[in-house]
Amino acid sequence: MTNTPQLRGMANVSFWAEDVKAAREWYTELLGMEPYFERPTPENPAYLEFRIGDSQDELGIIDKKYAPKAASLSGAGGAILYWHVDDVPGMLKKLKELGATEYDPLTERGVDWLTASVTDPFGNIIGLIHSPHYKEMWDAVQKAMA
Known part of the structure; x- marks a missing residue:
């Protein structure tokens, strides 16, 4: 294995939500599956993950309070x-x-x-x-x- 700097593929896309429980319900309905990973607990999630698509790509839903301080989360935007x-x-x-x-x-x-x-x-x-x-x-x- 080399240490050549390169982008090797999408490992995770992170979405933010003020209400992670509501986001879990919405994405479960959209994707037709429950998240495979939740922390700290399913009753009080701050982070959850789904594996989706042909390559089982990782979709993470994170409580907005953990967003990077420089992130502008006041509206839709970004990449x-x-x-x-x-x-x-x-x-x-x-x-x-x-x-x-x-x-x-x-x-x-x-x-x-x-x-x-x-x-x-x-x-x-x-x-x-x-x-x-x-x-x-x-x-x-x-x-x-x-």
Whole structure:
């Protein structure tokens, strides 16, 4: 193993919520699963994690009181992490039905490319993308593992 500085992949995306219990309920409904990790307790969570997607990426929900002091958490903003989905319009509809608000509308970015984003009820931005590059990469990974 080398010690070459490099970004090797997303390890965790952290979302903030003033009401972690409410966020747990909302994300459990959205994802169709309970968090696999909660601290300090499920009755009084300050942090919880879900493993989601093809690569079992980590989504952490953290009590806003632990946010970095320099973070501006007064409204939606910052970097947008786009999650690949096969059906962007369908996922956008589901998110809105669960109470998310449109941040960036459904936009065609080219042949077989779609993006959209919403703000969850806790002020976090969820990006959606259908990317042929993601599908090509995932198919190649699956073929190499077979």
